[in-house]
Amino acid sequence: MKYIDLHVHSNRSDGTLAPREVVRLASECGLSAFALTDHDNTDGVAEALSASGEYGVEVIPGVEFSTEHLGMDVHIVGLEFELENPEFQKQVAEYRDERLFRNRKMIGRMAADGIDISWDKMEQAFGQIAWTRAHFGRYLLDHGYVHEISEAFSTYIGEDCKYFVPREKSTPYDAVRLIRKYGGIPILAHPFQYHLSREQLEELIGGLKEAGLIGMEVYYSTYNKEQSAELLSLAEKYDLAPSGGSDFHGSNKPSISLGSGMDNLQIPYSILDGLRAKREEAISHAAE
Helix, strand or coil: CCEEEEEECCCCCCCCCCHHHHHHHHHHCCCCEEEECCECCCCCHHHHHHHHHHHCCEEEEEEEEEEEECCEEEEEEEECCCCCCHHHHHHHHHHHHHHHHHHHHHHHHHHHCCCCCCHHHHHHHHCCCCCCHHHHHHHHHHCCCCCCHHHHHHHHHCCCCCCCCCCCCCCHHHHHHHHHHCCCEEEECCHHHHCCCHHHHHHHHHHHHHHCCCEEEEEECCCCHHHHHHHHHHHHHCCCEEEEECCECHHHCCCCECCCECCCCCEECHHHHHHHHHHHHHHHHHHC
């Protein structure tokens, strides 16, 4: 059986491996395909695609958009969109710009409270990319403010913490519509990570379905069998295709392995087939 991973990060966002290295690792892990889904950019996709033939691994163009919903980050994964379309890339750049604006505000808040951080120091540490909160967590760890990155999230940059700044413009509905407009497959990433009530989660899923949502991550590194079963039931209720991925980040999330997560994932290629079929079904219904 062929296995896949539909949620993977490289060092073009908050992973630690270059896109080509991710392709090589996917081959070593025995994966048939994976989606490179870096945050708010597709900068690493071309490099990954160029290595695809050499390593015999199908690379699926992807992205993970960060959006704002009820004052928190909600992530929408997009797959198989019109990668080279200039209008699509223009919209992606707007998401990247929103992240840059948010990052400036976070740096300003921390610096105002005496934390030794600045834009220049972040660039020296991580280069000129669209930093995620994981980069801030790494910075706080490397400069002695915390003992591990998870502590940075629980005390400094988590959604209930002083230095968290939510995205101010794009909603998950916007991201779903954007991905569908350019031929892609929008997927609600890790639904239980948002700590919504059941009513709030179903309201979000229902609204996203109306906006054009195709799939939902049912299989994820931190989910047990009971949670996946619950999400599968929700996916069926809202006529969504199940998706799954490890959310691999390299050494930034050392407990999560490409393709297998925390040794709790084994995602068959049929999951990708199901997502593609659901997209075609949606397109056919829209044309009627």
